[in-house]
Amino acid sequence: MNVEEYSAQDATSLAAMVAAGEVTADELATLATDGITAVNAHINAVATGPFDTPLDHATDGTFAGVPFVIKDLVCHAEGVPTRMGTRMLADGVVPPADTHLMERFRAAGLATVAVSTTPEFGYNANTEALVYGSTRNPWDTTRSAGGSSGGSGALVAAGAIPVAHANDGGGSIRIPAAVNGLVGLKPSRGRVPLGPDLDSTALSGKAIEFAVTRSVRDAAALLDEVAVSYPGDRFIIAPPERPWAREVGADPGRLRIALHTDSWAGTAVDPEVVAAVEQVARTLEEAGHHVERATPTFEWEEFLQATAKAWAAFLAESVMGVEAMTGKAAGPDNVEATTWACVQFGRGLTVLDMAAATATFTSVSREVGRFFGDYDILLTPTTNNPAMPLGYLNANADLDALGWTRRIFDAFSFTPLFNTTGTPAISLPLGQSRDGLPIGVQVAGPMCSESMLIRVAAQLEAAMPWSARRPGVHVTTV
Template sequence: MKPDEYADLDATALAALIRAGEVTAEEVHAAAADALDAVQPALNGLVGERFATPLDHDATGPFAGVPFAIKDLIVHAAGVPQRAGTRLLGEGVPMPADTYLMARFRRAGLATLGLTATPELGFNASTEPVATGPVRNPWDLGRSPGGSSGGSAALVAARALPMAHANDGGGSIRIPAAACGLVGLKPSRGRTSPGPDYADPLLGLGIEFAVTRTVRDCAGLLDAVHGHEPGDRYLLPDPVRPYAEEVRDGSRPLRIALHTTPFSGGGAVDPRCVAATEAVGRTLEGLGHTVEPAAPELDAAAFDDANLVAWTSFLADGVDSLAAALGVEPGPGYLEATTLACVEYGRTLRASDLYAADRVFNATTRAVARFHQQYDLVLTPTMNVPSTPLGHLDADDGSLDARGWYDRIFATAGFTALSNVTGNPAISLPLGRTEEEWPIGVQLTGPYAGEGTLLAVAGDLERALPWAGHRPATVVG
């Protein structure tokens, strides 16, 4: 199999070819290795060396032999060093065991070929860590691929991988999906396991999954890896039927709220993002849905204050725990300037601040739940802008305090963090384009545990507004 042949196929198609014996897994892995080697110098999406051979995986899983990579943050594999985008961990600390989701990736048959880059500890909507250098967007090498799953997104968009692991604490699956022209689903809280390391990562904001090029890959992977593990805090109802069937069969008529004003972070919205979202609304109306302007009533200022508490307390705890274990003092030689500012702010917080943030999150979640009793889905832009230039979100900018850094991030991505707080599923789809041919992401958010409805509509939109032929400038083949 040649790299350009490999690059034309999504994960579902590759798995079918391997299963039918039309190509061997080893031939697919060789093509993937060549593809990764071809784009890595331009994109810098991998951290460290590409693995010489894939990590062990189940040869009978639904995606047996399909090339994959894991983001260098949270999810980890036994024996593989993790750096988390920070100089604090140097060349990486080998992990003692698989996380539960990593074990599920292996059982699904995914052949992991490397680690993908993340900004330092994940707190950035771009992927430009001092530790490993900036990741570049394959649509325009002067622009950011988004963050924090920017390494995964850049490599999948360039077709070096059909899909890759990603995680999302404020938009980190959906933001890079939007910037790179991919499908990015943040599942409901508890749909995938955060264990055994975490019960509720980032005070419940964090969720693990992937970025893909097609909706069917997104649905098929969720079918393969979702589920409760012993000790998990949440036990969601199983889907009524496989998510792949929802995508295949499409949606019923729905009531959809259209909203183009950011929920958090302030910041203006690029008219091109508004226009793309409104155009999708008209397409949905043409598919038989009711679309009307509406939004839940929220206290945006209180939301941002609480979200800042969640992020800075998480960073302070993580950095101080790592520093104590490593026997180092976490200063400028180990941390980027904004990370250090967030850590210092997080250390000043009291237990009462965390409880106050939790009260805001509870009020927000209940307001959104009431809203979803009227509306099946909410349609918004994914980002305030199609993408940002490299350097705009410079995490080593010493002029910014914790709040200044928070505001800088969410001025570019004011639509994504709400579903992290509520735990609702949300998906970004590449349904718009700029005059430069950069993708524009449009987001759909559903009620808690409503992935089936969300994926059914996503499948309809992929058929109505296909994006498979829209390729970036830097692409395999």
């Protein structure tokens, strides 16, 4: 197999080729590590690696031998240093064991060959942590690869690997998927394990683990592999009626679809982004679905302030944990300016402050739940704009916690709602700007509606295919 053949396949195809003896896992690992090395010189998406050999993995799993990377945040592997994007852990801390999700990735047969970059503690929609330097978008290296899973998104888009770990506390799976031209599924709260260190209440219930992929079928099949409950999990949610992989190509029926293209923050949305979403709406109408303009109604400013409290509290907790591990106190010399502002704000929050934030989240979730009583799915942009210029979301800006949160979600106003509600949402690469930048379209549904979202996503993938598109920085061109 050559690099052209390798990069043209999704993870499902590569796994089938390994199983059929058409290529070996060792050959794939070599192609992946060579590819990562080549593209990383242009996009700077690797935190650690590539490794000399992949981490141990099952040889009989669904994705046996398929190259993979994990993000340098939350999910970690035994013996592999993790830095969480912070200079506080510049040399890395070495975990003594896998997280539960890492166990599932290994059991699925995924061959982990590197660790990808993230912003400091994941609190940015851009990946330019000082500890690594700027991660660049392979479609335009003057642009952001998104965040907080920007390293994973850039590596998959550049053809170095077919699938990569990602996580999402406000859009961090869907935003990199959108700006890098990938599929980004954020599953329902409680669907994918966060243990043993965290559970589904992490980040006030906003934190979700999963992946970015090139195809809908990869997202569906991987979800089948990792959606597993562990003893002691706080919540166990309803399993699907059948494997998610079987939903790809299944008839979604005639759905009631709400279309919304105005920013809930009241900020501008690029006309090309709006046009892309409206084209998807027309495609869905042509497929027989009913589409009308509608939106859940909630107070954005109240929501934003509650979100700032939730993130600041989580950052303060995370930094306290790193201080305990390292014996080093956090401060302006070893954390980025906005991180430090959020940590200080978080340390000053009271139980009553957090109770008020929780009340806001409950009110918003009730409204969205009511909304999904009238509609099956909600169709929106994923991001207000195509990929932003590098430096736009500068984490060393002179902003307080609310100002930093506002800076992020003014530009990325469509994703955080579904972290608060815990409901699933998927970003699909269904549009392109005049400059050739990917435009992501978000499809969201009610709790535990992954099966329906996968059916609709696969229907759109067939009607508006994206697999032939390649960025300028790609393993076949560098």
